Amino acid sequence: MKLQKESYDVVVCGGGLAGFCAAVAAARQGARTCLIHNRPVFGGNSSSEIRVTPHGAAQFHAYARETGILSELLIEERAHNHERIRENGWTNSVWDMAMYDMAVRTPNLTFHLNTAVTQVLMGDERNIHAVHAVIAGAETTLEIQGRVFIDCTGDGVVADGAGCEWRFGTEGRDEFNEPHAPEQASTDTMGSSIHFKAKDMGRPVPFQAPEWAIKHVDPAYFYEQGRHFYDIVSGYWWIEIGVPWHTIYDNEEIRHELTRHALGIWDWIKNHDPKMKDKAAKMALDWIGQVPGKRESRRIMGQYVMTSNDVAARTVFYDEVAFGGWFIDLHTAGGLLAATAEPASAEGYSKTSEYAQKTYCGPYGIPLRMLVSKDVNNLMMAGRNVSATHAALGTVRVMSTTALMGQAVGIAGAISVQRDIPVNELHLYAAEIQQTLLREGCFLPNVQHDDNRDLARQAVATASSSALVYGAGPENTDTTFGFRKKEDQQKYKTMHEPLHHRRGQWIAIGADRIDAISVCLTNTSASDQVVKAYMVLVDHIWDYRTEPSQPLAATELQVPTGSRKRWIDWNVGLTWLTGLPKTGYIRLDLDANPAVEWHSANTVIPGLTSAYEMGNGKMRRYLSDGGTLSFRITPAQSCYAPSNAISGAARPHASTNLWRSDPNEPLGQWLQLEWNDTVSIREVIITFPGHLFREYHWYEPFYRDPQCTKAYSIQAWLDDEWKEIHREEHNYHRHRKHVLAQSVATKKLRIVIEATHGDPSAAIYEVRCYSERSACSALQSASIS
Incomplete structure (x- = not known):
């Protein structure tokens, strides 16, 4: 076995999205950086080997998409990929090559693929000196020395080898008083998944599962337990198994069991499912993943342990370096072996249930201290192995969020080396890290650009x-700012939108006054209707409080019988003397009245969004895009x-x-x-x-x-x-x-x-x-x- 020694400023172990962004970020800041990854392609769970498409805050919040290095990659992939995006199983090698291309062209970055970390060498009990890693198929052991190490291995391999404290499983309710935690602590974790992809052959194609595949015979297993067939081309996140197997040590057993289930599920779709077998008749199985995508294993204890209470309260951290906005998504332990799938799926993805109210969150900030080991002086981490409770991991684990963590620790690591700042003191230099992140195109919800060199x-x-903003209505022309496909544009023109819940439209202001406002409504009943309307101040575009302040103005809109897409006027008469600010947002809310429809505009006005009341004093983004609801405003606003x-x-x-x-x-x-x-x-x-x-x-x-x-x-x-x-x-x-x-x-x-x-x-x-x-x-x- 050949031994090869190398030395760097920053050593990143793990080349998923978190590790990749960490390594590129550190190298871009001038640090000599090495990235070690145990697979042949970058991307981790997002790669063509596993094919989980990156999710993040914009799934639930308008204008909340993650930026920085991740954004560069995703924009590049979409610009050159012929493949449509599907939820799971779609990813092809264009995505792998987008990452590989960036890595190759990044000065100061050396990478080793197909290389697994096998040993951690300590300089003393609180500092890592080097890691040993073996290159598969090359009979070569690397000894890679570094000043700063970043563990993005997912399983916390480096932290474990360095003797760091870590957690595995679920905290009990009494430890942090988290409403999402069970009464008793356990070793239960979320499971791992593999995906499949199918291809339409244009003619009937038979399928016969091998004898060792799982046999499914009960429709209730799928249709009454939250395992939904939302697509037959690829899927599904719920092909998931963890407990009773250990997600680290039993990874191979999990892979085999998932393969048995995936083949059995395809057999059910093709040959037995009364709803699906005709639709799947011409579909042929094209690919089944053989690398399980993990959701949870070790969580390395850092200088701060983030809880789901921080997420729910949107705690403002002085050392905020990233943000999240996925819901608190805690999959049922056992996955396919459990009585039901993930809770939101099991209840049919209700958007107003008690569970939905409890788990909808963000955008919220993420502190640097949860990305810095408390036990080793030169170790940071990013990804699903960060310092968070099991409940908080339910939201911070999604890949777009972990990519932001990665860019943050990459920049922090470079600053640590260049300014000779101990990693465990980096939080004291949070302002410098934050301003560097903003300069590199990232966004932080609670940090403003304050770079006096600009x-x-x-x-x-x-x-x-x-x-100017005049408003918009159903008569407007869709310009696809909402990314609506042609086949969807007619749906938006003709869709019915009863006011089952209070609904609000954010309006940017900039005219010192609002004389009048109008909304486009339809009365679907046989009698005149009344709808209460309010104008309220909001702090920002994600201020989801149902009643954030006393209304600036309120009225009752009269909607006569027979009104169809009729503009109903309100002489508001707001000025700065009555509390109207000069800039920012106000929100126009209409109270619930199911006999009245408030129509969406057939366009999206940039910078505006909409939401509806989901219950418990909280609103959430309206429809799937938070697009513009119909309104007209006088005078037009200069925003x-x-x-x-x-x-x-x-x-x-x-x-x-x-x-x-x-x-x-x-x-x-x-x-x-x-x-x-x-x-x-x-x-x-x-x-x-x-x-x-x-x-x-x-x-x-x-x-x-x-x-x-x-x-x-x-x-x-x-x-x-x-x-x-x-x-x-x-x-x-x-x-x-x-x-x-x-x-x-x-x-x-x-x-x-x-x-x-x-x-x-x-x-x-x-x-x-x-x-x-x-x-x-x-x-x-x-x-x-």
Whole structure:
């Protein structure tokens, strides 16, 4: 066996999404980084070997999609992949190659695939000196030394080898008083899954299961226990087994049992299911996974243990470095061997049940301290092995969230090395880590851009034009900002939307007053109806409190018999004297009245969302997108001012934070920054709209977001004229960094947007200008050109 020794600043073990983002982030910050992964492709559960599509906060919250390195990868994959996204089992090698391509092109990054960590070597009892890893098929052992180690192995292999404390199983109710915890602690964990994929052959195709496959004969096992066949092309998350097997030590036994079940389930679909067998007659089994996708094993104890109480309360942490927003998704121990599937599925995915109210959460912040080992001085972690209770893991474990954790610890690790800060003291430098994350395109719900090196913050922003919000209704034309497929657009035009629950529409404001507002309603009854209406202040776009404040105004709308898609007017008469703020959001709420329909607009107004009351004083996103409900507002609101591009936020939150040009004006629209004194600019960072509103699963093959800028020019005022200093012709990414060939001394800078991917308006969330280049600017400009 050959022994090969290597030495790095940062060593990341595990190349799933968390580990991959950690390694790329550390390398981009200039740290010499090594990534060790025990599989032939990156991505972990998201890879083509396992095929779980990444989920995250945008599944439940409008404009909550994760950004940063993960966003770059997902945008790149969609731009080049011919395959449609399905829930499970669809992933092909285009996704693997998107990750591989980024890894190969990242300076300072060395990686070893097919390489498993076998031993942890301690320098002393509180510091890891090196890890030993074996390259499969190469008869080579690596001894990899590092200054900072990051455990993203999922099973906590490095932390366990280093002697760290870890937990396995479920805490009892009495330990943290978590409402999601059982009365008694146990070793129960969520199970592992494998998926399958089928192919339509265009002709009847028989299937005969092997004798060793599980035989299913009872429809109740599926239809009465929450195991739903939402697709016959691929699936299913509920092909899951853990207990009574151990998710670490019994992984091979679990794989075999899952294979037996997967074949048996396909046999049931093809040959026995009265509802499915005709639909599946022409389908042939194309692929069955043989690497179980794990949900839970060791949880390494860190400087802070996050609980589901933190999630529910949206605790604000001073060292917030990531965010989550998936529901508290705790699968039933035993999976296929249990009496029912995961609870939400078992109750038919009710959106207003007691269970739904208890588990709907976010967006919430995640602290750095839960990603730092309490026992070893130079060890951090990201992924499903972080310092959280079993109940909190139900939400933080999803891959889009773990990718954010990974980028955070990668940046933190690089800062630790470069500034010689002990890992266990990094939380004291949270502000620096946070500002670096924001500069790299990430988002933190409770942290604002506060980088005093950003010259744009000293400028005055103006623009060629700015859009106004007049409202929208069913008569509007869908521009697919809600990513609605053509076959779905007619459904939105004709769908029935009774007011079974209180419903609210966020409206961005910016006109010092609201004289009147109208809503498009239908009375489906044989008598006149009354609907109570309210205007309330909200803190931000995810302020889901049913009654966040005393109403600014309230009335009863009269909806006469026979009204169909009729605009009902309300003379509101709100001004700053009656409590109307100058910027931000208000929410227009209509109370429940099932005899009345409040129609959706057949479009999505950027930066606005909608929600409905789910019970217990809480609202949740309306329908599957939180799109715009019909309303008209007088006067039109100026909520897309150019100053939004230097507001300190790069997505809708406390306001739209978006400059958007007048859609009636031709493109060639510009945003301008002007300084009192000459500034020297070397780097320009631009964040365009798009890839935020809905989750990745809604995006079509070869996708280019219509809101995203395609062609643009950066111009500087030099020698009394505008001179182009950079040009892009084929952009489709949202976060772009441009390092100029040489510094430019100017008092004025313009970004001229010449083309988008379909939106008639030019738009920008944020512009930053720096006199020096950042550590990873050269890489990122190259990687997304």
